[in-house]
Amino acid sequence: MHIEYKVTNDNDNRKVSQILKNHLKFSRGEIRRIKRCAGLMVNDQTVRLNSLVKEGDLIRVNFQDDDDQPVIPQDIPLNILFEDEHILVVNKPFNMLVHPLSYHVLNTLANGVIYHWQLQGHNSKFRSVSRLDKDTSGVILIAKSSYICHQLAEQMKNGICRREYLTVVHNRIAMNSGIINFPIGRPHDDSLIFGVTSQGKEAITHFTVIQRFASGSLVKLRLETGRTHQIRVHMRHLGHPLMGDELYGGSLDLIHRQALHSWRLEFNHPVTKENMQLEAPLPADMASLIHELKTP
Numbered sequence: 001m002h003i004e005y006k007v008t009n010d011n012d013n014r015k016v017s018q019i020l021k022n023h024l025k026f027s028r029g030e031i032r033r034i035k036r037c038a039g040l041m042v043n044d045q046t047v048r049l050n051s052l053v054k055e056g057d058l059i060r061v062n063f064q065d066d067d068d069q070p071v072i073p074q075d076i077p078l079n080i081l082f083e084d085e086h087i088l089v090v091n092k093p094f095n096m097l098v099h100p101l102s103y104h105v106l107n108t109l110a111n112g113v114i115y116h117w118q119l120q121g122h123n124s125k126f127r128s129v130s131r132l133d134k135d136t137s138g139v140i141l142i143a144k145s146s147y148i149c150h151q152l153a154e155q156m157k158n159g160i161c162r163r164e165y166l167t168v169v170h171n172r173i174a175m176n177s178g179i180i181n182f183p184i185g186r187p188h189d190d191s192l193i194f195g196v197t198s199q200g201k202e203a204i205t206h207f208t209v210i211q212r213f214a215s216g217s218l219v220k221l222r223l224e225t226g227r228t229h230q231i232r233v234h235m236r237h238l239g240h241p242l243m244g245d246e247l248y249g250g251s252l253d254l255i256h257r258q259a260l261h262s263w264r265l266e267f268n269h270p271v272t273k274e275n276m277q278l279e280a281p282l283p284a285d286m287a288s289l290i291h292e293l294k295t296p
Helices: 016-023 028-037 109-118 146-158 232-239 286-296
Strands: 002-004 040-042 059-061 080-083 087-092 139-142 162-170 179-180 204-212 216-223 262-270 275-278
Touching: 002 080, 002 204, 016 028, 016 059, 028 146, 059 204, 139 232, 146 262, 162 286, 204 232, 216 232
Parallel strands: 139 262
Antiparallel strands: 002 059, 040 059, 080 087, 087 139, 162 216, 162 262, 179 204, 204 216, 262 275
16 A cells, blocks of 8 residues: 655655655654655655655655554455545444454454455554444444544544434434534443533534434434444433434334444545545335334
C-alpha cells in the first residue's frame, strides 16, 4: 500500500518531512515509522526526511505490513460494499462482534477481515474507524493503515463523516423530527448500562420519523457524537426504547435483537478526496418487523 503526492508550487523547496506533517497530515509517530522502514521515495529514489523537493516532484510513501498480527484469521463470508488499497467498507450482520475479546477470539468481523486480507497478500492490522454493537447490523468502515485510520478518525471528530441509522422503536413518536441533546455516561461506576446523566459526556442525536405504526415508529437517526449505546440510551430516555432492546427496556416479542441498522455512511476518501456515500440495505429481520407492524 502507498500514497503519492505531486509537489505543488506552494511546497517548492520544502523538506519532505514538512510536507508529510503539514500537508499530508502524518502524525509524528507515523513519520518516525516511515524513517525506520525506509518507506519514503521521491521520483522513484529513496530519500531522507530532510531532503528538499521542488515543484513537480512525486513523493511516494510506502506503508509496510504490520509485524505482529494479534487477530486469528478465519474464513468468514464478508458482505463488502467497497474496497481499495486504503479502506474497506463492510455490511456487518447482527450477532457478530467487531473485535475479538479475551473470551471470544473467533467468529468476529476482525477474524474474517484479516483472513480476507491475507488471501490478498496483506498483513495489515484490523483498524475499525466506526463501531457497531454486536447486535447492530450495517455499514462499518475499516482502515488498512494507521495513517488512513488517523485521517478518517479526524473526519469523525470534525463531523465530516456522516453516520445514519434506521431503527424501529416502541410507540408512536409525536414529533416529526428533532435533536436529542442529553449527556451520556454510566449512572454509577460498576453499572453495566449507560444512561442520561449530568456527569456524562456530550451526546447529540438527530432524528426523523419515517413512518408511524399502531404500536411503533420507523426512525432515521444521525449521530453528531459517538457515545457508547448513544441511540439506545437517547431513545429510551424519550420513552421510545428500540424494539428488541431488552437491555434498555425494549420487548423481544417481535424481534430478538435491537432493531438498529447502520444504513448509510458518508465521508471523504482520505487519499482521492472523493466524496463516498455507501448504503447497506435493511436486513431481513427488520424488514419482516416493519411488515408485521404494517399489517392490521
